[in-house]
Amino acid sequence: MRYLPSSPVEDQALLDAIGVPDAEALLKGIPEPLRLRRELELPTQSAEQEVAWQMLAMANRNTRFCAQFLGAGAYDHFVPSAIDALVSRQEWFTAYTPYQPEISQGTLQHLFEYQTLICDLTGLEVTNASLYDGGTSCVEAALMAVRVAKKRHTVLVSRGLHPLYREVLQTNFAPHAELNLIEVALKDGVTDLADLQAKLSGDVAAVLVGYPNFLGAVEDLAALAGPIHAAGALLVSVTQEAFAFGWLEAPGRVGADMACGEAMSLGNKPSFGGPFLGFLAVRDAHKRELPGRVVGQAKDLQERLGYVLTLTAREQHIRRDKATSNICSNQGLVTLRANIFMQLAGPDGLKGLAAQNAAKAQFLRQRMLELPEMEAVEDQPFFNEFVLRYRGDYSALEAACLQESLLPGLDLGRYYPEYQGCILWCATELHSRSMIESLVETLARVPATV
Amino acid sequence: MFLRQREPLIFERSVPGKRGMDLPRLDVPEARDTRPGHLRRGGFDALPEVSEVDVIRHFTRLSKWNYGVDDGIYPLGSCTMKHNPRLNERVAGLPAFTDSHPMAPEALVQGNLELVYTLQAWLQEITGLPGVTLQPSAGAAGELTGVMLIRAYHLSRGAQRRVILIPDSGHGTNPATAAMAGYDVVELPSQPDGTISFADVTDPTSGKVRKGLQTLVAELGPEIAGAMITNPNTVGVFEYRFKEISDLLHSVGALVYMDGANMNALIGLARPGDFGVDVMHLNLHKTFSTPHGGGGPGAGPVCCAEKLRPFLPVPVVVRETEEVREGKGTAHTYRWDWDRPQSIGKVHTFFGNFGILVRALTYCLSHGSDGLKAATLRAIVNANYIRVRLQGAYALHIDSPSLHEVVFSDTLQAKHEVHTLDIAKRLIDHGYHPPTIYFPLIVPGALMIEPTESEGKEELDAFCDTMLEIAREAEEIPAALHHAPILAPLRRLDETTAARKPVLRWQKPAVLPA
Numbered sequence: 002m003r004y005l006p007s008s009p010v011e012d013q014a015l016l017d018a019i020g021v022p023d024a025e026a027l028l029k030g031i032p033e034p035l036r037l038r039r040e041l042e043l044p045t046q047s048a049e050q051e052v053a054w055q056m057l058a059m060a061n062r063n064t065r066f067c068a069q070f071l072g073a074g075a076y077d078h079f080v081p082s083a084i085d086a087l088v089s090r091q092e093w094f095t096a097y098t099p100y101q102p103e104i105s106q107g108t109l110q111h112l113f114e115y116q117t118l119i120c121d122l123t124g125l126e127v128t129n130a131s132l133y134d135g136g137t138s139c140v141e142a143a144l145m146a147v148r149v150a151k152k153r154h155t156v157l158v159s160r161g162l163h164p165l166y167r168e169v170l171q172t173n174f175a176p177h178a179e180l181n182l183i184e185v186a187l188k189d190g191v192t193d194l195a196d197l198q199a200k201l202s203g204d205v206a207a208v209l210v211g212y213p214n215f216l217g218a219v220e221d222l223a224a225l226a227g228p229i230h231a232a233g234a235l236l237v238s239v240t241q242e243a244f245a246f247g248w249l250e251a252p253g254r255v256g257a258d259m260a261c262g263e264a265m266s267l268g269n270k271p272s273f274g275g276p277f278l279g280f281l282a283v284r285d286a287h288k289r290e291l292p293g294r295v296v297g298q299a300k301d302l303q304e305r306l307g308y309v310l311t312l313t314a315r316e317q318h319i320r321r322d323k324a325t326s327n328i329c330s331n332q333g334l335v336t337l338r339a340n341i342f343m344q345l346a347g348p349d350g351l352k353g354l355a356a357q358n359a360a361k362a363q364f365l366r367q368r369m370l371e372l373p374e375m376e377a378v379e380d381q382p383f384f385n386e387f388v389l390r391y392r393g394d395y396s397a398l399e400a401a402c403l404q405e406s407l408l409p410g411l412d413l414g415r416y417y418p419e420y421q422g423c424i425l426w427c428a429t430e431l432h433s434r435s436m437i438e439s440l441v442e443t444l445a446r447v448p449a450t451v
Numbered sequence: 452m453f454l455r456q457r458e459p460l461i462f463e464r465s466v467p468g469k470r471g472m473d474l475p476r477l478d479v480p481e482a483r484d485t486r487p488g489h490l491r492r493g494g495f496d497a498l499p500e501v502s503e504v505d506v507i508r509h510f511t512r513l514s515k516w517n518y519g520v521d522d523g524i525y526p527l528g529s530c531t532m533k534h535n536p537r538l539n540e541r542v543a544g545l546p547a548f549t550d551s552h553p554m555a556p557e558a559l560v561q562g563n564l565e566l567v568y569t570l571q572a573w574l575q576e577i578t579g580l581p582g583v584t585l586q587p588s589a590g591a592a593g594e595l596t597g598v599m600l601i602r603a604y605h606l607s608r609g610a611q612r613r614v615i616l617i618p619d620s621g622h623g624t625n626p627a628t629a630a631m632a633g634y635d636v637v638e639l640p641s642q643p644d645g646t647i648s649f650a651d652v653t654d655p656t657s658g659k660v661r662k663g664l665q666t667l668v669a670e671l672g673p674e675i676a677g678a679m680i681t682n683p684n685t686v687g688v689f690e691y692r693f694k695e696i697s698d699l700l701h702s703v704g705a706l707v708y709m710d711g712a713n714m715n716a717l718i719g720l721a722r723p724g725d726f727g728v729d730v731m732h733l734n735l736h737k738t739f740s741t742p743h744g745g746g747g748p749g750a751g752p753v754c755c756a757e758k759l760r761p762f763l764p765v766p767v768v769v770r771e772t773e774e775v776r777e778g779k780g781t782a783h784t785y786r787w788d789w790d791r792p793q794s795i796g797k798v799h800t801f802f803g804n805f806g807i808l809v810r811a812l813t814y815c816l817s818h819g820s821d822g823l824k825a826a827t828l829r830a831i832v833n834a835n836y837i838r839v840r841l842q843g844a845y846a847l848h849i850d851s852p853s854l855h856e857v858v859f860s861d862t863l864q865a866k867h868e869v870h871t872l873d874i875a876k877r878l879i880d881h882g883y884h885p886p887t888i889y890f891p892l893i894v895p896g897a898l899m900i901e902p903t904e905s906e907g908k909e910e911l912d913a914f915c916d917t918m919l920e921i922a923r924e925a926e927e928i929p930a931a932l933h934h935a936p937i938l939a940p941l942r943r944l945d946e947t948t949a950a951r952k953p954v955l956r957w958q959k960p961a962v963l964p965a
Binding site: 276 | 457458460461462469470471472474475477478479480481482483485486487489490491492493494495496497498499500501503506507509510511513514515516517518519520521522525527530532534535536538540541542544545546547548549550551552553554555556558559560561562563565566569573576577579588589590591592594595599602622623624626627628629630631632633634636688689691693694717718719720721722725726736740742743744745746747748749764795796797798799800801802803804805806807809812813815816817818819820821822823824825826828829831832833835836838839840851852853854875876879884885890904905906907908910911934936939940941942943944945946948949950953954955956957
């Protein structure tokens, strides 16, 4: 076995030193009736070449596309070459959590820079070293808001939040009989202010709103913040497409008290949904209720500046059942990809890319609306995703697109019965004009349904 | 190794007008600005203006202050820092995997579904448990999923149970998880050998009596939802009465959760499904070699007994086998089953940390049944070799063979006022990453060493020689160890002040009036 650095002679030397005839002699602590007295019924070991071929064959059973017009929480953006080159350095990808700061300053300084940039994007003051993904970031944000608000037990969730984020919220709220998770309806594709006002009460700890929401629409956080703050609740903005931070004002500057969501767009590929990058940024006053790892500045014995994991009194390895969360790991290497991406992009790159995304999406929408089967649904401002009603049959459209190696937008009816027959489209900087034209031409050829 | 003493924060290197990314030509009309004025993105305070050269050098220099598995033995107990095969990285980077979209129709991602199905089949056979979900993103997320399965099971039988039992030797994530799942935690005391105590335990100093398993089960019986037990435990010892423990818990209707953080000591030797475990998690980033990445991403699949299967998170992968005509054998297609009325729901937005699953399956295929078992045995031999070489110089917590890790305490060095922290920091000066320290909590001044199967005799000897030298230093020049490390880029850091006056991000220095 190529990963085991031992020779038979060395093996014997180890056993001799221990004073046992074989490894079996070291297993006496496992009671005999509990031992597995057969080999595992699995294939035996394989050469690197054999495994490489087997895995390549498996990968190739996925269908490849020239262009994907599907976003819905997983976005295809260009990934600069520097990212893969840097993260493949063993010092980054094989290292452990930086519990020993003197030998982990690389990871710690990176995380300090990453935290700084997430605060910059969101316009908030404190963030952690990441959470698992967008859905679980909503759970942590909602539970944190309940801790911060004290004696309030209700969390309102806009129906515009990613439907799968809402499912993850439901799963995690189920064990807490004392907490309520209540949905706020949509009106014209954005959170319904009247419904929100009706549901706000002294028991509401927080309101979670998509920014932009799942339908691509830009929610006016400032307008929502008024009634939410008047009720003494916290406004939590949930951003599933981090590129929007280059187009829309930072949530912390327009009324959000907390910002969470998904930042996979910063330097990652869709990767079948993971590993992704959950984030949660909050106000300074709330920092001791933050879940997860946090890196802070420290000085060494010679007053030199360095970085350490800090505020650990919140965490499971210290507080056990009184911890702010059970989270132990973070999305380390994904934060590194995001940090490198943000540094390469800089302020102009991020704004420029965002403007290109908006331009491509607007162009796609405009060209689509020239097709007789496509119809505008709402006229909300959007970033790089939007909804159109399709008068034809989605499966015929899908078949035609697949034939041209194009992945179409999402059939919304599955998640929103009220949007039956509607499609959620996405375009990014990766979509050239010719790809967009070829999609529109393909759609024009879809046979009309009977 | 450390070429530069200091690499400034990237923000300090920012120079207006530099750029690290050139945008592609825009081939469509510029975007019309439909944003309400107050929602237009304003300025950034920190995003730096730097070139690609600056960024590459910045992260390359920073990387040199880290210690990685390729630098040498990484003896963190319980963390299982084994070799990260490069094939796994290459396979995980295949564009056919990385480009695939989680919302794409099943028919277009058959390779991904086959991967999920195949990895699940391996984990089923390895653990002896028939139900598997790969959705949890990490060990702690797996624990939470597992405890929610236990909760759903009891609820389906009309029972509201409120207590989870957890040994005092358990990982901090166990009690934190139980609390997050809405349970009260009751601690189980350990006996001196680190295993769970059936009898009550009297604390020798305070005289306080802590109820043992038997008393707790008798008193709390129908209130106990389950117990979370790490096996082998955090002292590296198999809970030798595991079957009795699980029988006792089952007798009052409670379920047994196994924290599988140490499953790398059991693969091919014993299967949790065969000794009474109802549900457990695995850490793919420990046992199955997926890289730790400086803290993540991990993956924490959950395996469970038949009776818990209906509650697994949605969706569940299903394989359908079709007879191919003309005697050509069978063909498989895969689909997601979302119609699971008793499911606890989703625990990850999509299907978990898929890229990590790719690496874990690659690891499994490379090793095979024989390689997996050989790795287990090798890890156990390595840990015992360290035990034998260091005993005498360091106080052993338990004087009997351990499995994959060995725990020492600092009692011999404490006589010279040298403590575990000093030993750990001194190892850095010698070019090693320290072991896990001060865990498990039941061992005073714990030094928990796990060499894994990835170390050969040469590396083990070099590490042990260094540990013995440090033991000598502790006797001869104890004061010097208090100053360690002296050869790292930084000396010991003041973590107390860092927590008291936290600085958690860089801020643009205020411009002072002239």
